[in-house]
Amino acid sequence: MNDRDIEKLAKDCRFELRKEEIGDLHETFRLLETMVRRMDDVLVNDTEEMVSPIEGEIPLPERMIRKSIDPEDVSELSVNASGGFFRVPGRKP
Amino acid sequence: MRIADCRSFEDVCRAYEKMSALNGKLNALITPIPPEENPNGGRLCHVPVLLKDNVSTKGIRTTAACRLLENYVPPFDATIVEKLRAEGAVFLGKTSMDELSMGGSNLTSFTGPVYNPYDFSRIPGGSSGGSAVLTAAGAVPLAIGSDTGDSVRKPASYCGIVGVKPTYGRISRYGIIPYASSLDHVGFFTTAVEDAFLALQILSGKDERDLTTVAPSKHPLPDHIDPSVAGKKILVFQDVLDNTPKQTKILFDRIVTSLKEKGALIEEIRFRKDLLELVLPVYSLIADAEALSNHADLSGVYFGNRVEGTDFEEMLVNTRTAGFGSVAKKRFLIGAYSLSDGGVLFRKARKVRRLLVEEILSRLKDADALVAPSTPKGAPLIAESRAPKRKDSVRIADNHLVLGNLGGFPSMSVPMGLVDDLPVGFSITSNLYDEWAMFAIAKAVEEYTGLCGRTKEGLL
Numbered sequence: 001m002n003d004r005d006i007e008k009l010a011k012d013c014r015f016e017l018r019k020e021e022i023g024d025l026h027e028t029f030r031l032l033e034t035m036v037r038r039m040d041d042v043l044v045n046d047t048e049e050m051v052s053p054i055e056g057e058i059p060l061p062e063r064m065i066r067k068s069i070d071p072e073d074v075s076e077l078s079v080n081a082s083g084g085f086f087r088v089p090g091r092k093p
Numbered sequence: 094m095r096i097a098d099c100r101s102f103e104d105v106c107r108a109y110e111k112m113s114a115l116n117g118k119l120n121a122l123i124t125p126i127p128p129e130e131n132p133n134g135g136r137l138c139h140v141p142v143l144l145k146d147n148v149s150t151k152g153i154r155t156t157a158a159c160r161l162l163e164n165y166v167p168p169f170d171a172t173i174v175e176k177l178r179a180e181g182a183v184f185l186g187k188t189s190m191d192e193l194s195m196g197g198s199n200l201t202s203f204t205g206p207v208y209n210p211y212d213f214s215r216i217p218g219g220s221s222g223g224s225a226v227l228t229a230a231g232a233v234p235l236a237i238g239s240d241t242g243d244s245v246r247k248p249a250s251y252c253g254i255v256g257v258k259p260t261y262g263r264i265s266r267y268g269i270i271p272y273a274s275s276l277d278h279v280g281f282f283t284t285a286v287e288d289a290f291l292a293l294q295i296l297s298g299k300d301e302r303d304l305t306t307v308a309p310s311k312h313p314l315p316d317h318i319d320p321s322v323a324g325k326k327i328l329v330f331q332d333v334l335d336n337t338p339k340q341t342k343i344l345f346d347r348i349v350t351s352l353k354e355k356g357a358l359i360e361e362i363r364f365r366k367d368l369l370e371l372v373l374p375v376y377s378l379i380a381d382a383e384a385l386s387n388h389a390d391l392s393g394v395y396f397g398n399r400v401e402g403t404d405f406e407e408m409l410v411n412t413r414t415a416g417f418g419s420v421a422k423k424r425f426l427i428g429a430y431s432l433s434d435g436g437v438l439f440r441k442a443r444k445v446r447r448l449l450v451e452e453i454l455s456r457l458k459d460a461d462a463l464v465a466p467s468t469p470k471g472a473p474l475i476a477e478s479r480a481p482k483r484k485d486s487v488r489i490a491d492n493h494l495v496l497g498n499l500g501g502f503p504s505m506s507v508p509m510g511l512v513d514d515l516p517v518g519f520s521i522t523s524n525l526y527d528e529w530a531m532f533a534i535a536k537a538v539e540e541y542t543g544l545c546g547r548t549k550e551g552l553l
Contacts, residue, residue, distance in 0.1 A: 009426045009429040009430055009433070010422075010426060012429045012433075013385065013413070013422070013425045013426060013428075013429050014392075014409050014410055014413050015410060015413035015414040015417060015422060015425075016410060016414045017422065021419055021422065024419075024423075028423065028427070029430065031374075032374055032377070032378075032427065032430070035370075035371060035373075035374035036374065036378075036438060036441070038367070038370065038371060039371060039374070039375075039441050039442070039445050040441075041367065042367050042368060042445060042448060043441065043444055043445065043448075046444045
């Protein structure tokens with residue numbers, strides 16, 4: 001990952017980086033890229049169901065289960081510093 | 094200092110004075126709260142309590158140690174604040190932490206570093222370092238933290254106190270400024286296992302404002318600690334021990350032997366090495382993606398320190414550039430990387446998370462707990478913490494506590510003694526909702542070590 005790639009990520013995050021901050025990041029992303037390749041090694045027979053938590057392990061919101069709401073629809077709730085709802089990672093990309 | 098030591102409002106005031114004096118050396122507070130009498134009776138009547146500064150407190154500044162939130166005052170209390178207050182607790186302050194809970198050192202707060210009471214040149218651990226050090230120094234018997242990737246248990250180990258992260262969903266996160274919603278847990282520090290057990294009973298429960306909380310009827314908490322470990326099957330995490338220095342292993346082995354002598358069944362196990370090596374990158378890709386999403390609202394539009402610009406986009410960039418520290422920015426960048434190209438890496442990490450969680454579940458289904466040293470040795474030097482990272486094989490010993498977050502397993506650290514005059518902890522992780530087994534083993538460890546109620550004296 002080069003400086004331009006890092007600057008693009010920063011643009012996505014809506015902030016700017018100092019030159020020395022960019023320099024410090026190269027090693028971080030190099031290591032991360034290495035580890036991502038190792039993930040491919042362990043995901044030999046992966047399926048899409050693996051993305052979702054299994055009920056009972058990380059509890060799905062009980063209210064959704066009671067009302068038979070499909071958890072895949074729950075993607076936009078969010079909690080933030082001023083209070084509000086709770087965001088769960090969406091089950092669909 | 095124990096909860097039972099606090100009997101009057103005068104005790105609370107004395108605690109406030111001690112905390113203020115200690116803070117001059119530890120730099121553990123962001124906002125002190127002069128004590129006010131709480132008219133509620135309850136199990137925490139006249140008990141001084143500290144709150145990590147990601148816990149929303151109505152009318153009291155809450156910053157999450159982030160400059161962008163330097164002057165943010167929430168209009169509401171977190172659920173846990175309501176619960177603690179209803180039981181008579183008196184809040185003495187908002188404690189320092191790593192910015193937005195992103196860190197393991199408590200060096201990244203805009204208020205400066207927090208110092209370990211056992212050695213001021215060392216970190217307390219993070220991100221809940223402020224709460225940890227003031228509990229360890231004897232200022233309060235109970236302090237709240239949060240744990241996304243070991244942020245209660247690691248500081249507990251480094252500061253020689255009890256640190257608990259219960260099962261995901263036990264304690265409401267409503268009003269907790271988030272890091273990563275699928276990994277965040279409210280946790281807490283005490284100096285005694287019994288006090289930690291009481292805290293869990295008070296804090297836990299279903300909350301309609303946090304849809305991930307569990308109903309007590311579905312997964313009841315025990316009402317007392319099992320006094321016996323006889324017959325409990327305890328798994329020893331050999332992969333961690335392989336990378337643990339000798340002195341720490343000696344302490345750990347003595348404790349395991351004592352559990353065996355009390356009738357526990359001990360089994361040494363190893364996990365898949367290829368999966369363990371991926372714990373940290375899986376955690377980073379998931380946590381930082383969730384954090385980026387959670388904190389998209391830190392924009393200066395509705396709240397927070399705004400830095401003006403010629404248009405909205407420039408204001409946004411100026412505000413976030415000035416408002417976040419380098420570590421937070423780095424983690425957001427990893428989050429953006431994880432979510433790029435439709436979130437391919439994020440999904441990949443979640444699949445590996447599934448494999449890791451299934452690996453742990455397959456072992457814990459026939460056992461009561463998995464144990465290991467919480468950290469391989471005592472707290473690192475501040476200078477060391479700012480140095481480049483160590484090689485991967487050492488990281489397993491440093492990062493195994495994250496497994497408790499990836500799977501939501503209840504996990505706690507209990508002091509096991511000193512190595513080179515620095516505290517280290519004994520980590521206990523149980524199956525989901527099995528705080529019964531976890532606390533029984535913790536109590537047995539505490540009885541063996543004799544470290545119940547121990548604080549670091551002589552600081553003033």
